[in-house]
Structure formats: structure tokens, C-alpha cells
Amino acid sequence: MAKELTPQERYTKELVPKLMKELGINNVNAVPKLNKITINAGLGSMYSSGTKDFSEFVENFRLITGQTPVINIAKKAISNFKLREGTPNGISVNLRGKRMYDFIEKLVHIVFPRVRDFRGISDKSFDGNGNYTVGLKEHTVFPEINPDDLVKIHGIQVCINTSAKNDDEGKALLTAFGFPFKKAEAQPEVKPAIVAEDEPKPVVKPEVVAEEEPKEEEVAEPVVEAKAEETPTTEPEEDLPGESQSKTI
Secondary structure, eight states: OOOOOOHHHHIIIIIHHHHHHHHTOOOGGGSOOEEEEEEEEEOHHHHHTTOOOOHHHHHHHHHHHSSOOEEEEOSSOBGGGTBOTTOEEEEEEEEOHHHHHHHHHHIIIIIHHHSTTOOOBOSOOBOSSSOEEEEESOGGGSTTSOGGGOOOOOOEEEEEEEOOSSHHHHHHHHHHHTOOBOOOOOOOOOOOOOOOOOOOOOOOOOOOOOOOOOOOOOOOOOOOOOOOOOOOOOOOOOOOHHHHHHHHO
């Protein structure tokens, strides 16, 4: 029965030839490899809230990594972050060698599948030099943490330091280890709408309307009513007294 390869032996015997072929590298020493893994968490909010006992954090890190963590102390005061010199502001662990490769195997095959609504990790968290950082919102995704003994949930940040020269080599290395990066969704090609060219419309010349000559206003002549000629009325002449006397004689 063939002996199962350890994560470190698997990298040396299987992944190195695969990466040399994929990246076009001829020298074995030029193949990107893991340098160290740093696991850390912040303690500033816990300290500012009044908590000074970090034994729970120390125990959680010891169970997850198999090493006793180091509590980092602030070296100088920063007022914007409400940080005083000498106060604890973080806890961290550095993994190298066999423990580093074992942690990578656990992270890929056990921790990521336990993340709620996991849909892959982003490939935009590289720093430009092939190093990758991934954050976990809940430390309970690690199988070593017993939910019954849980006091408070806190996040964990995992920083993977590699010897890659650029992000492409770093991504190829982590992909070979099995990191589930999100695949870029192929966006449907949007074809430009074909707009039918409008037929040239016939130019309609404006109709020239002949101006009408101004009509002379007709002046109404005054109507003269013909009056009937008055017939002179003759009054009977009165008889003079002398004339009447002469007739009777």
C-alpha cells in the first residue's frame, strides 16, 4: 500500500513540476513557495471596553495553530485610534515548516467549507507581491473550537507570505494548493442595436402665396331722401270792406 504524502511532500513532488510547466520556469529554485503564515486578531476594541484578560484569545489561538500566540503591544500613542503607548492591541502567531503546510490543508479542506454561505474567496486580496490575505468573521469555523465553551465570537485574519514575484505567480501557487477562488462571471455580450437609417424625406418647398392687393374701401354715399314737394296752400282771400260794398251797389 502506497504511503500517503504529507502536505509538504505533496508540494515538493506534485505541485512543483506542475507549477514549472504552468509558469514556464526551468529552475526548481525559482518556483514560488510558501514562506510563512501569520494568523492575527485585533484586541483594541476589547481593551477599550474594559477587558484586560485575554486568556480566552490566547487559548483559542493555541488550539487553532498549535502554538502559543504573542500579544502585541503598541509602540507609540495614536490619538485618532484612541491608542496609548504600552497598551495591547493585537495577538498573532507565525507558522513555518510542517505546521504551515498542515494549516493550509486544514484551511482549504475543512475551514472554508464550514463558512456560512461560502461562495469562494476573492482574487483581489493580493498585495502586488504575491502575498495573500483572507479574513474570517467567526473563529468558530475551526473544528478545534467547542461552541459550548464559547464566550465571545471574534474574527481572525490569515496572511500568507509567498516567494512569488507578482500576483499571477502567487495565485497560481495558491490555486495549486486548492484555494477556491471565485471565477469571473462571463458577462453576456451586448450587441449594439441596429438603427435603420431614415429615408430622406422630400423637401417640401413653402408655398408662395400671392399677396392680395389692398381693396379700396367703398365710401358709402349719404342717402338723400327725396322729400315730397309741398304744394303751397292758398288761403281764401278775405274780402275787403270796400270791395264788398261795391258789388252790392
